[in-house]
Amino acid sequence: MKVDVLLGLQWGDEGKGKVVDYLASKYKVVARFQGGPNAGHTLEFDNIKHVLHQIPSGIFRDDIKNIVGNGVVLDPVIFKKEIEDLKKLGIEATKNLFVSKKTQLILPTHRLLDAHQEKLKGNSKIGSTLKGIGPTYQDKIGRQGLRVGDTLMSDFSERYEKLKSKHIAELDEEGRNQLKELEPAFIEAINYLKTLNLVDGEYFINAELEDGSNVLAEGAQGSLLDVDFGSYPFVTSSNTMVAGACSGLGVAPSKIGEVMGVFKAYCTRVGSGPFPTELFDETGERLRKEGHEFGATTGRPRRCGWLDLPALKYAVMINGVTQLFMMKADVLMSFDKVNVCTGYRLSDGTTTNKLPYDLVNESVEPIYTELPGWNDSMPASGKYEDLSENLQSYIKFIETEVGVPISIVSMGPDRSQTLIR
Ligand code: GDP
């Protein structure tokens, strides 16, 4: 069997959690392959809203195995709390939850270093979620990180102390004081982590494929936050693109099946960095209000703007997307006209439909095509054909421009508000 990969094509928060939950019943395994608690994936069904940060979004289905892959950075304190919160809802998450031993651990000092490094950046700060993502990946690449499997070794404490002391040397007095408060919960969470299903993730997942299980790989963040291809340096520290699923799970490229790209009918971004179609006027404010655009992890207001097709096409290209899912079409309801960016005018007066190398310093002015708005909510019939002509034309316009079919249109946050074509 194959690994189908579902990933965000914009700057994150496209609605990945909702679609993973929607599609999960077709899969035997759901796997996270990169990122960590910087992610906030929202699922809504039966009038309850859940936000998952580290646990894969298949956890609400009883018969699905959920695995945290080696490409993830795991905060054991947040992980333990997520499991406990699910327990309060009557969900025994630990039964179907597996963690690769090669997953990197986020230490309390990584979180403190994240805050410290952001402070030093001053005006050029990334707008990190402050979950310790950057410093943990730095230690992984620097070949000094601690992994989940290390917690089972007799010298784990010494290894922890050694890395901790390196971090402390970088922290200021405030950070060192905060560490004293954070450490007891970390030690407790490490002891808890050791009781969970810690596995050799690459063997686990390949054995599942061999046994005939299909796997859904759940991306976090989005392609424009990818450390190689995103709006560098305003990116996260992992490969959010399809290749990250191979290295973050230990599966060969030949095992990848469908690549499902999720995008909003408009654009949002949280944190700093370039955003060519950002709206600073009341239209942007209206998108934020109608779309409830506030971060699922940090609560920060999301920056909002029109759909950016050069950026979307770029994400489709680097990922080899085979199917598109368009989210939040209902949010544009009641806009008389909607704009779609089809190219950029650069500072030298030339135009392009490619993303410039340096989006940070190059001034790009979006070139818009105006399309008529719509007034649709989820059709009672549940049929795509019952959407208005204007919304269907918008969808067709994007498909023609991008060259990939849109196979799911999402018309609301609830699991049931989903149209399949
Ligand atoms: P993720 O990080 O990609 O999983 O996305 P988030 O959960 O951070 O943000 C998406 C937000 O949009 C959540 O609040 C979802 O409940 C909500 N959402 C998802 N799909 C739709 C949709 O089609 N319409 C509306 N109105 N909200 C949606």
Ligand code: IMO
């Ligand atoms: P999901 O999976 C939106 C952004 C942060 C910041 C930058 C780097 O919910 O789509 P980091 O903490 O990773 O060092 O922050 O990336 N960011 C996200 N934005 N959705 C996310 O995840 C994000 N994860 C990180 O706001 O700009």
Ligand code: MG
């Ligand atoms: Mg999110």
